[in-house]
Amino acid sequence: MSRRVLLFLVLSLVFVSPALVRAEEYPARPITLINPLPPGGTLDLQGRAFAAVVEKYLGKPMVVVNKTGAAGAVGSLTVAQAKPDGYTLGLGWSAQTALIINEIAEGRKPSFTTDDFIVLGRFTDSSPVFLVPFNSPWKTIQQALEDIKAHPNTYSFSSGGIQSISHLPMEALIVEMGLKLRHVPFQGGGPAFTALIGGHVQCSAQYPGTSLPKIKARQLRVLASFSENRLKNYEDVPTFKELGYNVFHSSWVGMVAPKGTPAPIVERLRTLVKQVTSDPAFVDVIEKAGDEVDYADAETTRKAWGKEYERLQKLLSRMEREKKQ
Amino acid sequence: MIDAFIGMGQGFLIAMTPQNLYYCFIGCLFGTIVGVLPGIGPLAGISLLLPATFGMQPVSALIMLAGIYYGAMYGGSTTSILMNIPGEAASVVTCIDGYQMARKGRAGAALFISAWGSFIGGNLSVLGIALLAPALADFAVKFGPAEMFAIMILAMMLVGYVGSGSVLKTMCMVVLGLFLGTIGMDIMTGYLRMTYGVKELADGIGFIPVAMGLFGIGEILSSTQDTLVREVLKPKLRELLPNREELRRSWGPIGRGSILGFFIGLLPGAAHIIAGFASYALEKKLAVRPEEFGTGRIEGVAGPETANNAATGGAMIPFLSLGIPSGPATAVMMIALLIHGIKPGPLLIQENPEVFWGVIASMYIGNVVLLILNLPLVGIFVNLLRIPFRLLFPIILTICLIGVYSVNASPAELWIMLISGIVGFVLRRFQFDVAPLILALIIGPMMELAFRQSLMMSGGSFKVFVGSPISVTLISVSALLLMGSVVRPLLAARSPKTHL
Numbered sequence: 001m002s003r004r005v006l007l008f009l010v011l012s013l014v015f016v017s018p019a020l021v022r023a024e025e026y027p028a029r030p031i032t033l034i035n036p037l038p039p040g041g042t043l044d045l046q047g048r049a050f051a052a053v054v055e056k057y058l059g060k061p062m063v064v065v066n067k068t069g070a071a072g073a074v075g076s077l078t079v080a081q082a083k084p085d086g087y088t089l090g091l092g093w094s095a096q097t098a099l100i101i102n103e104i105a106e107g108r109k110p111s112f113t114t115d116d117f118i119v120l121g122r123f124t125d126s127s128p129v130f131l132v133p134f135n136s137p138w139k140t141i142q143q144a145l146e147d148i149k150a151h152p153n154t155y156s157f158s159s160g161g162i163q164s165i166s167h168l169p170m171e172a173l174i175v176e177m178g179l180k181l182r183h184v185p186f187q188g189g190g191p192a193f194t195a196l197i198g199g200h201v202q203c204s205a206q207y208p209g210t211s212l213p214k215i216k217a218r219q220l221r222v223l224a225s226f227s228e229n230r231l232k233n234y235e236d237v238p239t240f241k242e243l244g245y246n247v248f249h250s251s252w253v254g255m256v257a258p259k260g261t262p263a264p265i266v267e268r269l270r271t272l273v274k275q276v277t278s279d280p281a282f283v284d285v286i287e288k289a290g291d292e293v294d295y296a297d298a299e300t301t302r303k304a305w306g307k308e309y310e311r312l313q314k315l316l317s318r319m320e321r322e323k324k325q
Numbered sequence: 326m327i328d329a330f331i332g333m334g335q336g337f338l339i340a341m342t343p344q345n346l347y348y349c350f351i352g353c354l355f356g357t358i359v360g361v362l363p364g365i366g367p368l369a370g371i372s373l374l375l376p377a378t379f380g381m382q383p384v385s386a387l388i389m390l391a392g393i394y395y396g397a398m399y400g401g402s403t404t405s406i407l408m409n410i411p412g413e414a415a416s417v418v419t420c421i422d423g424y425q426m427a428r429k430g431r432a433g434a435a436l437f438i439s440a441w442g443s444f445i446g447g448n449l450s451v452l453g454i455a456l457l458a459p460a461l462a463d464f465a466v467k468f469g470p471a472e473m474f475a476i477m478i479l480a481m482m483l484v485g486y487v488g489s490g491s492v493l494k495t496m497c498m499v500v501l502g503l504f505l506g507t508i509g510m511d512i513m514t515g516y517l518r519m520t521y522g523v524k525e526l527a528d529g530i531g532f533i534p535v536a537m538g539l540f541g542i543g544e545i546l547s548s549t550q551d552t553l554v555r556e557v558l559k560p561k562l563r564e565l566l567p568n569r570e571e572l573r574r575s576w577g578p579i580g581r582g583s584i585l586g587f588f589i590g591l592l593p594g595a596a597h598i599i600a601g602f603a604s605y606a607l608e609k610k611l612a613v614r615p616e617e618f619g620t621g622r623i624e625g626v627a628g629p630e631t632a633n634n635a636a637t638g639g640a641m642i643p644f645l646s647l648g649i650p651s652g653p654a655t656a657v658m659m660i661a662l663l664i665h666g667i668k669p670g671p672l673l674i675q676e677n678p679e680v681f682w683g684v685i686a687s688m689y690i691g692n693v694v695l696l697i698l699n700l701p702l703v704g705i706f707v708n709l710l711r712i713p714f715r716l717l718f719p720i721i722l723t724i725c726l727i728g729v730y731s732v733n734a735s736p737a738e739l740w741i742m743l744i745s746g747i748v749g750f751v752l753r754r755f756q757f758d759v760a761p762l763i764l765a766l767i768i769g770p771m772m773e774l775a776f777r778q779s780l781m782m783s784g785g786s787f788k789v790f791v792g793s794p795i796s797v798t799l800i801s802v803s804a805l806l807l808m809g810s811v812v813r814p815l816l817a818a819r820s821p822k823t824h825l
Binding site for chain 2: 038162163183184190284290
């Protein structure tokens, strides 16, 4: 054996072995969970509640880092480009899909696509509700829809931002029903609620958890839900579907890893999602915030993501067409 | 009213438990630290300690996080006064007169008054919450986009009063600030404006790195040009305290700043920043010799430092009684409550009185803690000026870099800060006052958003801006101010002739 070969072997051992050892001992250090949205939202709540339980199962803590910017594009790109070693993970959610579709629609090459991520599992999947101020003349959804139809371009709705998870459901309704309703985007869900409670806009689609206390306090009234079936805590609120309108929206939150993460680590993390989402500590936080844990394994989540991609693509292209008319 | 007193009593019982006193102290201490360190503000501090609250009682968690929030307002003035570097975005205007006071050897007095004003402002605003919270919550939701636009118009009018240079130079700075505010992703449409393909610019130019750069880095660069050796002051105890004249002149600004700050605090957005400079503008407007502002007037420190503290109290109202956080810092506090299953909202005061009153009572205690904590620190901080500048400035530069990076973990913001520093240095050479630039950068995007949202709601009709009593009043005040500043010089120009 020549010296050179020996040197090569020794060197390769030096470089390769830490990787092998690390894979066996994963995780050897704290894991970073990137949240591409600012603190204070649903995503942040779920991410932090998840991270708080992780140490119990992995023996190492998980730290949530808010890497915000450009409606989540900056953080998502950070996850996509992270070293695929299982130490940098990200939160995945519906509006990410819209970001990608939008980039393509604008004629740009998206800096990341759904293929850049390995899905690890879903925490929750929730549908928004259609809200009006408590003193609104609209008492039923039919009444509201008729009035909006009869007075095109008169009423407006608030959302937490363009193509956010509170904008897309309203667009689904608008496109399906052929409504003319003005969109007033705000910076985040908080100001969108303020505008609705203050009567500056006439309606809004918001999520059940944050809406419930305001409904109970008789500041807001709920007329319908965008869900498949009636929602928990909203049992007497009809869904658009059951009223015969083909309007549906749901928004998921889950965890993703960058493409190229080694299979054993991916397996470990997929199990972790399952473990944490059935841990009482996590379930408790989500339920107290008014949401429901709806775990789905990686394969189901991936499929649902694909379906959502198609649905949003159709919606956004129809929105584009409407705008041009 | 009676309910409020019973509630407060209950609150004190909760806030005075050893455990909660401890968390209150930790929050205040941590808040002072993040306030003192340039770049790191209350948001970073609260986010950092949020995970630690998961295992706590919800009241304790909120007591600690709120302590960081108002504690940061105490610390924020320190570096502004000593080194002309805003320790916290809300202390930008404190730099103007505070630093000049320090150069005259009155750093101790400025720090003392700033802590004292913060204490008064903090306490009065807590009293405001206890007595007025439910009524004011309803008032806060009346501020829709049109009303916000009217506020922003008024704010823009006030920016003019802040600048100490010539009108033309102030206008230049305002326009530059407004321009910088248009860079980045448009919130209404998602289009990228003036980013030229630079992805990092999609988020726009943040005012924190710009403020740190223009003031802090600019100051450091300027100091290299100073030919005169800076006097290292050896403060005696008597010089640490404000003299009778300074105390007398501070009462008015502190009183007005408390009320102004509290009400501005109710508004969404960067309330504590706007509160500070609105108070500065007010004091300058009321002053007998406004031209002395910018040369180290105690009023220019007392007013803003009181107002930004009072604003933190006001900002707690929409959060506690509506469940609507008015800014990112209160948004994180809301998460802390949600994680414990407590939903801030109109029913909080009935469903969780221990949280509502406990936190309010703790804010009283916290303000006392902060005063006790900060007054002895005045002596220590002033002694920092004894460190030779060649040693002090590299340390400050490092702290600025770490501080700015810690906010968004964005290398782009470091570049923005350094470039702003060079720009600030050049502007300083030509006697431009950079404060109006930063204020325009903060107000510009908010004003644009409110303007477009209003027109979106009204379908393009400008009537929306005079659609409510609130906006009519605000716009009238702005119009009067504008007329005043046009008419007064004309009258002044004419009056000598009449005397002849």
